[in-house]
Amino acid sequence: MHRSCLGAVVIDCRTDDLAAASAFWAAALGYPARPTDDPLYHDLATPDGQPAVIVQKVDHESRVHLDIETDDIDAEVARLEALGAKRVAQVKTWWVMEAPTGQRFCVIRPQRDDF
Numbered sequence: 001m002h003r004s005c006l007g008a009v010v011i012d013c014r015t016d017d018l019a020a021a022s023a024f025w026a027a028a029l030g031y032p033a034r035p036t037d038d039p040l041y042h043d044l045a046t047p048d049g050q051p052a053v054i055v056q057k058v059d060h061e062s063r064v065h066l067d068i069e070t071d072d073i074d075a076e077v078a079r080l081e082a083l084g085a086k087r088v089a090q091v092k093t094w095w096v097m098e099a100p101t102g103q104r105f106c107v108i109r110p111q112r113d114d115f
Helices: 018-029 073-082
Strands: 004-013 033-035 041-044 052-057 063-070 086-091 094-098 104-108
Touching (some): 004 104, 018 033, 018 041, 073 094
Parallel strands (some): 004 052
Antiparallel strands (some): 004 063, 094 104
């Protein structure tokens, strides 16, 4: 049996200034922002054991989405499809999916050491 858990809350920002967007969310949530190696993402330094909070620069409308971490992406995608979710797009190593009620979320590989 595979394992899955909430891995991240991702704040999608349609912006030209990711640093300013990250500064807002850092101040709003009380977690320091830090750039990553990828210019499209900034992480907020959440406490150990908490899901990650990621600020992401996007081209689509701003929104919030969840990342579900799993040790078996194919099995988790199949499980979620059986619950009524739909595959939207495969991106690199993960799947963008849509819940029966329309919310988008991603199914990703484990990102945290404590998975």
